[in-house]
Amino acid sequence: MSDPAAAQSFINLNALLDNPVFAGGFGLASLGAVLAFARRGALATAGMIRRRMLVNVEISRQDPSYPWILAWLSQPREQTSFLAKKLTRINKLSVTTSTSSTPNGSTRASFFLQPGYGRHIVKYKHAYIAVNREKQATARTNTGEPHETVELTTLYAHRHIFEDVFSEARALALQANEGKTVVYSVRNFDWVPLGEPRRKRPLGSVILDKGVKEDIVNDAKDFLARRQWYVDRGIPYRRGYLLYGPPGSGKSSFIQALAGELDFSVAMVNLSEIGVTDDKLAFLLTKLPERTILLLEDADSAFVNRRKRDADGYSGGTVTFSGLLNALDGLSAGEERIAFLTTNHVELLDPALIRPGRVDMMVRIGEATRYQAAQMWDRFYGDVDVDGTYRERFLKRLDDLGLFREATDSESPPRTSTAAIQGLFLFNKNDMEGAISMAEHLIPQKLEPEK
Ligand SMILES: Nc1ncnc2c1ncn2[C@@H]1O[C@H](COP(=O)(O)OP(=O)(O)O)[C@@H](O)[C@H]1O
Ligand SMILES: [Mg+2]
Structure with a gap:
């Protein structure tokens, strides 16, 4: 033993062990050590039990089911037992306010209460589910918004309850939008519903020239009925429509009514909007909500852009022509979708757009006949x-x-x-x-x- 201090304590220890009183104390101390060890063991066992006996699902805010689950959690529930009542009261709520304008021009606000951040317990059927909603310390690189998750935990024996939770939450969300058309627009890097879902616009309320409406509606319905045909032939299941003509001819109104007719939502991007760039558009397309018509308004701005870019190498911070093509049939386009493009300036149109899968049908919606x-x-x-x-x-x-x-x-x-x-x-x-x-x-x- 080279360390003199250690040698010193070794000697002291020997001296202590010779002393019966201290020897007894040492025995107690070692019992304490054993207990501490056992406690650690117990914790490890608890951890193991926790891992083995509990299951959890984590839902990130980016997932389409996130709002459904929050809405489902804020459903009032009938609790029968006293314990359930005490345990499962959600005391912390957070509010989401959305405003929409009514036809008479006033604005209407609606408030949606959902479980706030933190831990809650809910009882569903025979199972207790622990809910933990939290903001993570990490942020999404592209928007700087913190990651946000909801975690549901229940007993392993009750794990199948999650399927019911998800399907019930989804049904609830669909039911809330029944008879409505959800219009998504772009905020940061997300699709967010633009105001409240609107009452479906009846097709009959949009008056196009003779036969025009029927042609498009039939084509879209025919497309939707042919999914398997595309799959069998390995063709991407996509269809594109271009509506062109002067402003105020009913192009946007028609697309909204068509979405209602097909029971689709609309995801709208205005291509002339500064800040909607190629990258952003491509990213958004990777997470287009299901059963949604992609509506690219003012498609001509992408053509104008190409000219500008060819001329001075700068795209003006909006979508370029190649960004548009990529959105329609490039890597980011996704395997399945219906897209509508609108433009008031068909003369700026690039013929490269008219190709199967990009624009399959081109219709002029003109001045009133x-x-x-x-x-x-x-x-x-x-x-x-x-x-x-x-x-x-x-x-x-x-x-x-x-x-x-x-x-x-x-x-x-x-x-x-x-x-x-x-x-x-x-x-x-x-x-x-x-x-x-x-x-x-x-x-x-x-x-x-x-x-
Ligand atoms: N063909 C039409 N049938 C019914 N309403 C129309 C029609 N065209 C325009 N409107 C009405 O005029 C307004 C503007 O129409 P909108 O669909 O935005 O035209 P566009 O997209 O072609 O510029 C809407 O309030 C819409 O209800
Ligand atoms: Mg329009």
């Missing part, structure tokens, strides 16, 4: 204008104003939009005469060049 004007009239005033005399006067008036004249090489007559007709009717809700006499307002106003 006589057919549309008549249909819109009937929807508005059909109940009071029973024999259609006012309608014929209205159509004659529009004829006289030249609004339905065919364009020729030498002349392009004025055109009006369905949005303008809707505006006219809304202004004259109970006044057919008023609508007829104000019809000249449908002629688009030309802006005088500044002097």
Whole structure:
């Protein structure tokens, strides 16, 4: 023993052991050590039991089931036993507020209470489930938002309860959106519902020219019925539509109504929006919610971008043409989806877009035709204008104003939009005469060049 201090204590220890009182004390001390060892063993056993006897699932906030589970947890439950009542009361709640505008222009806020962060216990059927909702110390690299998870733990013997929990939570979420169309838009790097789910817009409320609506609706339904056909042939199960035409012709309204008809949601990206870049779009597509129409509005901005980029090498912080193509049929496109592109400027369109799987169907949604004007009239005033005399006067008036004249090489007559007709009717809700006499307002106003 080279260390003098250690040698010293060794000698002291020997001296102590010779002393009977201290020897007894040493015995006690070693008993303590044994107990401590046993306790550690017990803890390890508890840990082992915990590992063996408990099962848990962790749901991250990025997972589509995350909001369903939170909503499911905040369901009021009928608790019968006293213990269950005491144990399973969720005392901490957090609130999510969403606002939506009502048709009359006011805003309506709704509040959704869900279990707050921390630990809770819920009882479901015969099982107790421990819930732990927490923000993690790590953050998502792309948004800086902290990771957030909900962890559910139950006894191993009750593990099958989780399947029921998930299917019940999902059913609950679907039921809440029944008869509604959820419209997702982009926030940071996530799809977030844009306000409250809206009541489904009936297809009949969007008036397109004769047969146009039916063509698209039938095509989409046919596509949805052919999944296996694509799978069998190893073709990506995708279909793209391009709707083009002047603003206010009902393109966006139609897509929303179609989504309702197919029982789909809409995930909307405005390609002209600064900050929506190729990378971001590609990332978002990897987590498109299920049964969702991808709607890329203002697709022309991607064409403009290409020109700009070719010219000065800068894309302006928005989606480029190659980003758009990648979104439609590149690696990020996903195996299954329906996409709609809209543009007011088809003349900027790149022919490379029109290819199966990118854009399979291209439809012009144009200025109001006589057919549309008549249909819109009937929807508005059909109940009071029973024999259609006012309608014929209205159509004659529009004829006289030249609004339905065919364009020729030498002349392009004025055109009006369905949005303008809707505006006219809304202004004259109970006044057919008023609508007829104000019809000249449908002629688009030309802006005088500044002097
Ligand atoms: N063809 C149409 N049928 C019914 N409503 C229409 C039609 N076109 C436009 N509207 C109405 O005009 C407004 C703007 O239409 P929107 O769908 O946004 O047009 P777009 O997307 O073609 O610019 C909406 O309130 C919509 O209800
Ligand atoms: Mg639109």
